[in-house]
């Protein structure tokens with residue numbers, strides 16, 4: 596199966612004129628251009644969201660949520676799949692409105708401090724207290740509505756990744772623990788690494804079944820076969836990079852060795868991804884790390 600294109604088993608998405616995508620009668624993906632996916636579950640008690648977009652996109656997203664069938668401006672629960680600002684930009688507004696903001700404990704810790712990425716100097720300001728997650732967990736939990744959520748401890752993308760599983764609709768929201776298009780960001784500064792990408796995808800397979808719709812933050816809805824193909828691909832790249840590390844090679848040599856060459860036609864230029872993925876091994880595998 597290696598190198599085989601990912602199969603798209605899901606039915607074509609039902610997009611209405613707003614660009615929203617219907618997963619079930621009460622479950623939608625809000626798609627605002629330039630924003631990461633936001634999953635919204637409507638009910639008579641208000642709306643539950645998985646991720647809230649960026650601060651710049653927050654107004655448009657919340658407006659789209661209120662306009663859903665049975666939608667509402669009342670958001671009772673917000674999950675943060677991880678700390679990145681593409682996911683946590685509605686936290687302040689919703690925190691002030693009294694929303695329960697659920698995150699894995701590590702995500703709360705990252706949101707409470709200033710962060711600078713060493714590879715490009717990008718700076719992130721800590722969130723004010725009201726915007727920080729107000730309900731955290733370490734392992735997993737279940738809401739009264741039956742929705743299950745849990746930690747993805749592999750550090751696929753950060754060290755605070757969570758999933759949210761909607762059993763009735765058989766939908767699994769995974770944030771950036773899986774990518775629907777392009778090479779992933781390897782945020783090794785807050786714990787993500789190439790071994791975790793491969794491990795996180797295996798974990799997603801262990802939570803999902805063959806019919807589960809898997810919703811990544813970026814790109815289209817994925818099926819079980821898509822995640823299986825990705826797990827194979829990242830597992831292969833992880834093995835190749837680990838072997839190079841063990842031979843004492845560095846990131847530039849890793850990029851030049853083209854360890855993702857059979858995937859480039861489908862996935863695009865991997866150089867930045869490979870460089871960062873290699874650097875992420877230092878944090879996890881180097882004897883002197």
Ligand SMILES: [Zn+2]
Nearest residue numbers: 677679752771
């Ligand atoms: Zn992210």
